[in-house]
Amino acid sequence: MKDVEFFTQEQLIIRISRMSADRLRCWIDEGFVRSADDREERFDAADIARLEFLCDLADDFDLTTEGIGIVISLMDQIHTLRNQLLRLGKAVDCQPGEVREAIIEAFAGSAGRSKSAGP
Amino acid sequence: MAEGLYDILGVSADSSAAEIKAAYRKLAKAHHPDLNPGNTTAAERFKAISAAYAIIGDETLRGRYDRGEIDASGQEAPQRPFYREHAGTSGDRRYQDHESFADFGDQSELFAELLRRARAGERHQAMRPAPGRDRHYFLPVSFLEAARGGERMLAMPDGSDLKVTIPAGLRDGQSLRLKGKGDAGLNGGPAGDALIEISVERHELFHRDGDDISITVPISLTEAALGAQIEVPTLHGKLKLTIPPGASSGQKLRLKNQGIRARGRQPGHQYVELSVVLPDTSKFDDEIKTALASWSKRHPFDARATWTRGVEL
Numbered sequence: 001m002k003d004v005e006f007f008t009q010e011q012l013i014i015r016i017s018r019m020s021a022d023r024l025r026c027w028i029d030e031g032f033v034r035s036a037d038d039r040e041e042r043f044d045a046a047d048i049a050r051l052e053f054l055c056d057l058a059d060d061f062d063l064t065t066e067g068i069g070i071v072i073s074l075m076d077q078i079h080t081l082r083n084q085l086l087r088l089g090k091a092v093d094c095q096p097g098e099v100r101e102a103i104i105e106a107f108a109g110s111a112g113r114s115k116s117a118g119p
Numbered sequence: 120m121a122e123g124l125y126d127i128l129g130v131s132a133d134s135s136a137a138e139i140k141a142a143y144r145k146l147a148k149a150h151h152p153d154l155n156p157g158n159t160t161a162a163e164r165f166k167a168i169s170a171a172y173a174i175i176g177d178e179t180l181r182g183r184y185d186r187g188e189i190d191a192s193g194q195e196a197p198q199r200p201f202y203r204e205h206a207g208t209s210g211d212r213r214y215q216d217h218e219s220f221a222d223f224g225d226q227s228e229l230f231a232e233l234l235r236r237a238r239a240g241e242r243h244q245a246m247r248p249a250p251g252r253d254r255h256y257f258l259p260v261s262f263l264e265a266a267r268g269g270e271r272m273l274a275m276p277d278g279s280d281l282k283v284t285i286p287a288g289l290r291d292g293q294s295l296r297l298k299g300k301g302d303a304g305l306n307g308g309p310a311g312d313a314l315i316e317i318s319v320e321r322h323e324l325f326h327r328d329g330d331d332i333s334i335t336v337p338i339s340l341t342e343a344a345l346g347a348q349i350e351v352p353t354l355h356g357k358l359k360l361t362i363p364p365g366a367s368s369g370q371k372l373r374l375k376n377q378g379i380r381a382r383g384r385q386p387g388h389q390y391v392e393l394s395v396v397l398p399d400t401s402k403f404d405d406e407i408k409t410a411l412a413s414w415s416k417r418h419p420f421d422a423r424a425t426w427t428r429g430v431e432l
Contacts (some may be wrong), residue, residue: 049205050202078156079203084217
C-alpha cells in the first residue's frame, strides 16, 4: 500500500484558497470532515476534495451550514450505495453464466413489482 | 479564443453580476462532478463552466476580459480534486454510511448478510485511539478516616493495590476520581479513570453536620452545679473543657476550630452537648434526701414553668 499523505488544519487552510480557520472549525465540529486522529490534525486527500466541494456548496450555491449538512449526508449515502451496488455487480459478474443470466432475468423482472407480490 | 466565456455560461455580455451568478449556479448544479457522481463528462464541462465563472464572475477580471486584456484561457481554473474520485477509496471509509440502506436487510437475505459484514468490518477498522473505560469501585471508610483524611489501599481485580488518598472532610456518597487508573486505552488512547464511591460509616459518639462535629458528654450533678474542667475527645485528640457552674442538660459548648479541617475550607467547630447524669440514686441515704427536701422547700423551683409557653399542644 502506498503511503497516504496527511494534512494538518493549518495546511488545509493554506492549500484550499476558500478555506478559513473559522469555516474549517465549524465544518469539523459539524462532522462534515473527520480527522483520523483525536487531535484533529490528520486529514487526507479525500478530505481536501470534500472541503473543495463544501466550499462550492457554501460559496457558489449559498447553502447554509444546515443545507450543507443535508447535502453531504445524502452524498455519503449515495456513494455508499453506489459502491455497494458496484461491488454487487462485480460479484454477479464472477458467477457462472447461467447464474448471471438468472440474476439479470430476476432483476429486470422485479422492476416496478411491489415487494409484497408473491413469486 | 474558442467559445466566448459568456456563451459558456449562456448569458449575454451585458448581463448583471447577479444574472451571471444565477446562470453559473444553474449550470454548476447540472454539471458539478460531486453532484453528478456517475456522469463521466461532467468534470470536463464543469471545468469550462467554473473557468468562465472565475473570470466573468469576478468584477475586476470581467472588466479586463471585456477590454481584451486577458483572453478566455488567460485564467485557467486551477487543478482541483473532486470528492467523487475519492469515494470508495480507503480515505472514504470514514464517510461510508451503511445504515442508510439498513432497511434493505429486511427485504433481502443477500443485503442482510452484506450489511452484517459491513458492520463487522467497521468495527474491525475502528483503529482510532479511544480512551479506556472508567472503572467503578465502592469503598466504605470509617467516620474518622473520612473526617480526618488518610490513605487506603484498594485491591484491584488484577491483584495489584491502588493507593487511595482520602481527603479530610469527605462526605458520604462522594466519589473520588483517580485519573488514568481505569481500563487501558485502545490504540494509544488515554487510560480511563477509577471512580471510587465512598460510603462513610457512622460513629458511636461523633456526629457530623457539614464540617462541624457534635458530641454529647455526660456530666455529674455536682459538675453541673459547681462547674468543672473535664476532658472531651475531639477528632484531633483530647481537650480540656471548662463547664461553667449551673450548667444544664442540653446546653451546648463550642470548641472552636476543633471540627473537620478540610483543605480549602474554614475549619469546622466541635459542639459539646452536656447531659447531666444522676449518680446511682439507690445509694441516696436519708441525709441527702432530707437535705434536698428542705432545700427545695426554701427555694421553690418549677422546672417546667416556661416549658410549654407559646407552644401549640
